[in-house]
Amino acid sequence: MKSVGQKWLLPLLAFVLLAAGCGKEAGDDAASNSNASGTTALDNATSGATEDKVTEITVMSPYYQPEPFADDNVIKREYEKRTNMKMDVTLISSNNYEEKANVTLASGDIPDLMVLTDPFTPNVLTMMEQGAFWDITPYIKDYPNLAAYPADIWNNTKVKGKNYMIPRVRALDGDSFPIIRQDWLDKLGLPVPQTLDDLYNVMEAFTEKDPDGDGQKDTYGFTGSVDSDAMGNFVIFQNLFNNANGKWKLDGDKLEDTDLLPGTRDMLVYLNKAFTEGLIPKDFALMKTSQHEDQLKSNRAGIFNNTLNNINNIGVDLVKVAPDAQLMSPLYMISPNGAKMSIKGTGMAGALVIPKKTVSEQKLKAILAMLDYGGSPDGLMLKKGLLGVHIKEAECGYVDLPQKQLDNFGDIGQIFNGYDKYGRVPAAGAFVSCQQYADMQKLIDDRAQYSIGSPAVGLQSPTYNEVGPEYMKKIQDLKIQVIMGKQPIESWDKYVSELKADTKYQQISKEINEAYQDRFAK
Structure with missing residues (x-):
């Protein structure tokens, strides 16, 4: 191997309550395999591998554990045995993986299978269009577990109508959405909020009515942090006001810039009022993620915006200071236009690519069959470890045994999905x-029926790559100034008018729309 006991409530009508303590990151625990086929391409002749000949491949992948797994790792060897493959894996620390990946791509000496943590960089997309990687579009149907990936995910990875990458899939639903202290709602006699007005009323009550019962006004209705060029945790308000997910909203067959829509203006007025009334922290614009999380863990804030699987980060510590704490998330919320909505994720965390110049079609099929096995029930089970060695059966699932940590195979999941x-x-x-x-x-x-995905995943604009970050920082800076009352809302109106008349800024919109149309071009 080369290496360079929590409180819960049951669902009520359209709502479900979430545990104060939760589990693992998305993609770390593919327990249900609800969409995985019982068969794999290894069961038929399309794999390109035979029983008596092992296919040898080179692989490049990041590792996130303190140490990379060894070449003779028991789970690596088991995957190889089951798929009739031999992997020569180069593992590179996640801290500098992108840099090393760029050097490898530029050199032209690309391994047979390569993980790309960001497959949408301009140079990677150019290589795809130039035919540097296999177009797997006509092959997907032959691999039942790959073919079972939701269409949204395959669409998110298309480049001019073709799929040059195998997405490292993640769950679509359960993405960032308001998480609310149910025990505080109950104590104050408040219903679960459905509209933005409802949400404001809850934020106000959580700030003013002493939900923690300590006799002091020391709690916030909502907490979170922002980025220098984006709204961070506060983006949920922009999404809800615009009935959208992110900067771009699909209107018919055209993408609209949500920063220029009236909903974003309404959001700024809404958050300015919340800031003025003390419903959000006064220093929210300077806070780090760890700081707003500390407010939640210490029983000083009642609403935050996060994914379901990350609730454990808050709940496991929260119950130490508030033993009766309960957390819930609405099934949906209602935008000002009356639409019920939740947020859908991209369904992927990077991708894998296979170079065409050095990989034959036979080897391509063997690699796809190997990855297909990784997505089968047996393959996903192996990702957990060997039964009786690394895991044991529990009442409804599995629990880890000490040997799992000793055998250090978690990063094999960077390859098998x-x-x-x-x-x-x-x-x-x-x-x-x-x-x-x-x-x-x-x-x-x-939630799936209400969730809205981003229509602009991976879309590129040359003009944005040149000047977009500067625009985004200016936009975000003015948003913060308006929210904090340092600039009037009229300053925002003036800036929006300027952006609508700015030919370079409008060129970004033009190019993003062209990229969107090209994504599905045949």
Whole structure:
């Protein structure tokens, strides 16, 4: 190997309550395999591999553990055995993986299978269009577990109508959405908010009515942090006001810039009022993620915006100071236009590519069959470890054994993936009962009908690459100034008018729309 016991509530009508303590990151625990096929391409002749001949491949992948897994790692060897493959894996620390990946791509000496943590950089997209990587579009149908990935994910990875990458899939639903202290709602006699007005009323009550019961005005309705060029945790308000997900909103067949829409102006007025009335921290614009998380963990804030699977980061510490703390998330919220909505993720965390110049079609098929096996029920189970060695059966799932940590195979999951629509639901175990896990699965099932995805995943604009970051920082800076009352809303109106008349800024919109149309071009 080369290496360079929490509190819960049951669902009520359109809502489901979430555990104060949750589990693993999305994609770390593909327990349900709900969309995985019982067969793989290894079961038929399309794999290109035979029983008596092992296919040898080179692989480049990041590692996130303190140490990379060894070449003779027991789980690596088991994947090789089951897929009739031999992988020569170069593992590179995630701290400098992108830099090393760029050097490797530029050299032209590309391994047979390569992980790209960001497959949408201009140079990678250019290489795809120039035919540097295999177009796997006509092959996907032959690999049942790859073919079972949701169409949204395959569409998000298209480049001019073709799929040159195999997405490292993650759950679509369960993405960032308001998480609310249910115990505070109950104490103050408040219903679960559905509209933005409802949400404001809850924020106000959580700030003014002493929900923690200490007799002091020391709590915030909502907390979060922002970025220098984006709204960070506060983006949920822009999304809700615009009934959108992110900077671009699909209107018919055209993408609209949400920063220029009336909903974003309304958001600024809304948050300015919240800031003025002390419903959000006065220093929110300077806070780091760890600081707003500390407010939540210390029982000083009642609403935040995060993914379901990350609730554990808050809840496991929160119950130490507030033993009766309970957390919930609405099934949906209602935008000002009356639409019920939730937020859908991109469904991917990077991708894998296969170079065409050095990989034959036979080897391509063997690699796809190997990845297809990784997405099968058996392949996903192996990602957890060997039964009786690394894991053991529990009441409804599995629990880790000490040998799992000793054998250090977690980063094999950077190569082998499979789609689990419940990937953002924490596994049943120490903090989540079997019934609660089932309740959260139902939340995911029900949320799918309301979730809105970003239509602009991976779309590139040459003009944006040149000047876009500067525009985004100026836009974000003015948003913060308006929210904090340092600039009137009229300053925002004036700037929006200027952006609409700015030919270079409008060129970004033109190019993003062209890229969107090209994505589905045949």
